[in-house]
Amino acid sequence: MLSEQSVATVRATLPVVGGAIGEISERFYAGLFAARPELLRDLFNRGNQAAGTQRQALAGSIAAFATYLVDHPDDRPDAMLGRIAHKHASLGVTAEQYALVHEHLFAAIADVLGEAVTPAVAAAWDEVYWLMANALIAIEKRLYEERGGSEWREWEVVGRVEETADVATFRLRPADGRPAADFRAGQYVSVQVELPDGARQIRQYSLSAAPGSPLRQISVKRVRGGTAPDGEVSNHLHARVDVGDRLRVSAPYGDLVLVENPAGNLAGNGTAAPLLLASAGIGATPIVAMLGQLADTGHQGPVVVVHGDRSPAEHALRADHEAYAGKLPDASVHFWYEEGAHHYEGGADASHRTGRVDLTGIAVAKGTRAYLCGPLPFMRAVRAQLIGKGVAPADIHYEVFGPDLWLAQES
Known part of the structure; x- marks a missing residue:
């Protein structure tokens, strides 16, 4: 995908651009909103802008995409692109807006890096940008077509x-x-x-x-x-x-969904593949919907349900969490509360512990497909524990509420 000449240039300049990407993204948003203040008012999250988290997410995604292209010039990170595209489509982002972003992003790059941005460097990073932008435009176009447009x-x-x-x-x-x-x-x-x-x-x-x-x-x-x-x-x-x-x-979006292809839900012996649904705090919302779907469709396979919260009283949708899991014939339920666990009055089949989620004593079957939603530190910790228990990284799926800072922290 990325031309051979650009691979060499991006590889050579990635440390410089990556080191300055935070300042570049800050100047980018300042220039964009100065030229188009209505975008901050009606499209971008003002809270995330004020906190700086959107800038971190932008910087992380650009650095991660460029790094991936350098390491895999004939490929692209479809999982990352899909997650971004779903968020963009849910906001109604248009193809035309990518040209506007390009204008202000490259003005910020030139402003921050100055003479280091030679014509060759500019051309290489321009190629990176349009590879990412055109991939997102194509995915978003397909998402809009599947939903009959971007209608609110x-x-x-x-x-x-x-x-x-x-x-x-x-x-x-x-x-x-x-x-x-x-x-x-x-x-x-x-x-x-x-x-x-x-x-x-x-x-x-x-x-x-x-x-x-x-x-x-x-x-x-x-x-x-x-x-x-x-x-x-x-x-x-x-x-x-x-x-x-x-x-x-808006129409519904998001790629953290249960696999619908029956073959994808089968273990090697032809039975339903094991699932692990882990959440913390308000991250329970998509997980409870998944449990509801499994209960409604008569899912027969093993399901491990994990949730962490501050206290039983702050565990939103707790009754649904328990009820749906209780309808599954092979489910185990494990709740952790930082305080008040001894006051728990939930279902008899749900274990409850004091402290934060710890999978040490939880059996995780071979071939488990895991779905995670909650604060980033929680998901990183659970993912590490699952990998330690033999779950394949490709089988661990997650959803981040707000800007995806997972990439920002890894870049």
Whole structure:
């Protein structure tokens, strides 16, 4: 994919560009928003911009993509590209916007690196950019076509449930009465709200109920900022949205989904392959939807359910977590609570421990396919433990809420 000449140039300049990519991304966003302030108001997450996490994610993805091309010039990192494309499509990103990004990104590169950006260096990194951009454009085009376009629809809130002190579930149905396309357990939707200052901010929320219902369900954790500002959209939904209100919602996206191909769900002996579904905190939302789907479809294979939380009272969707797992004939359930585990009053079949998730004493069968969702340190720790137990890295799938900082920390 990457030309031989560009491979050599990118390899030689990757340490310099990689070392400056944080400053480059900062200047890129500053220039982009100065030229197009409406993008910060109505497309980009203002909280992530203020915290710097979006800049870290951009820097990490560029460095990771360039590194991959240098190491595998005839290939591309499809898993990474797919994850980014789903996020972009859920926001309604267009092909034309990639040219705008190119303009401001390369202006930032030239500004930061100065004379080091020779014509040859600029041409090589231009090739890297358009390889990544065109791959994303193609994937996003396919995603839009599969969903009949990038249409936003209004959905009416027909139910609200206070799951915990900081998590509310909103049940939604199409306001126009038209049926909604189905989704796959583990996917998310984007929700756009108009804030008091007129900004139309967008956030993604996992669909927290199994597919098959005419209603959609999202469970939103109120983000309390502490030393940082409170979450704009989550607090708006908690304080201002109730039954009868309407929300603008995207089509469902996301690639953390259960394998639907029956052959992909079979172990070598022809039985259902073992699954491990691990979550922490609000990361339970897509995992509970997966458990609901497994229960609804009569899944017969072994399933290990793992969850960590601060306390039983803060474990959102705990009743569903237990109930769906209880319908599976070969499931084991393991909950960890940092405090209050001795007050746990859950199902008798669910074990509960004090502390953080630790798989040391949990049996993980050969051929297990694992799905993880939760804070990044949790997922990194669980992934390492699973690999230590013999689970193939290719069989460990994860979802990051917000900017994907996994790549940023690995770059």
